Amino acid sequence: MSSIVVNLMQVKQRIELAALAAKREPEEIELLAVSKTFPTSAIEEAMHAGQTAFGENYVQEGVEKITQLAKLRPWLVWHFIGPLQSNKTREVAEHFDWVHSVDRLKIAERLSAQRGEFPSLAELQLCVQVNVSDEESKGGVPLSEAEALCDSIVQLPNIVLRGLMAIPAPSTDLGEQRKAFAQVQDCFKRIQAARSTNTRYQFFDTLSMGMSDDLEAAIAQGSTIVRVGTAIFGKRDKISK
Numbered sequence: 001m002s003s004i005v006v007n008l009m010q011v012k013q014r015i016e017l018a019a020l021a022a023k024r025e026p027e028e029i030e031l032l033a034v035s036k037t038f039p040t041s042a043i044e045e046a047m048h049a050g051q052t053a054f055g056e057n058y059v060q061e062g063v064e065k066i067t068q069l070a071k072l073r074p075w076l077v078w079h080f081i082g083p084l085q086s087n088k089t090r091e092v093a094e095h096f097d098w099v100h101s102v103d104r105l106k107i108a109e110r111l112s113a114q115r116g117e118f119p120s121l122a123e124l125q126l127c128v129q130v131n132v133s134d135e136e137s138k139g140g141v142p143l144s145e146a147e148a149l150c151d152s153i154v155q156l157p158n159i160v161l162r163g164l165m166a167i168p169a170p171s172t173d174l175g176e177q178r179k180a181f182a183q184v185q186d187c188f189k190r191i192q193a194a195r196s197t198n199t200r201y202q203f204f205d206t207l208s209m210g211m212s213d214d215l216e217a218a219i220a221q222g223s224t225i226v227r228v229g230t231a232i233f234g235k236r237d238k239i240s241k
Helices: 003-021 040-048 059-068 070-075 086-095 105-115 143-153 174-194 215-220
Strands: 030-034 053-056 077-080 098-102 124-130 159-166 206-208 225-228
Touching: 003 030, 003 040, 003 215, 040 059, 040 070, 053 059, 059 070, 059 077, 059 086, 086 105, 098 105, 098 159, 105 124, 105 143, 105 159, 124 143, 143 159, 143 174, 159 174, 174 206, 174 215, 206 225, 215 225
Parallel strands: 030 053, 030 225, 053 077, 077 098, 098 124, 124 159, 159 206
Antiparallel strands: none
16 A cells, blocks of 8 residues: 555544544545645545545646646546736636635636636636735735625636635644634634625635644634645655746
């Protein structure tokens, strides 16, 4: 049994135990395998072990992998989770199923218009990235501005606003991890509650939070998608973007 298969089993067990500890159903949490910097052979290996959702951080690398694995496209769901510049939106709109890192209306507007150029594709699923730790080096809209941005994005065609994404500052303290995720969860719940009768928000159900080192804390605070790379594929070698 390969290391990727073993690692996948261990991560899924961590998700299950964390869900049960939080009195949640494990099926509520989706595992997104972050495959950035790893070859398509690693993705195929994970796919054969039952993994279907993969996350990429760099547009060019992600598009190359999606193209190389075109024969498997019907079985795979591709999520773009990295910083997204205006000049890269068209490639993302054409090739990916989800985008987690929208933090400006301009980016959402471009994705909306460019997705419309491909009428055979389903609507693009979007999450608004929030900057919960106020780190200048991290993308994301301040929590105080998240609701207004969501209200603007939800009006756009060819996309579906699904929820919020966050990457808090790293911490080894479980309490600190949970505190950061709780702020995102509170914002998410406020948006849901205030717009419960708004049909444009009917699919607003996603909290993309938690990675290899903090997925337990994220699940305790309501995460529905955990983004895990290292714990599945191993340590990364840095590559050019």
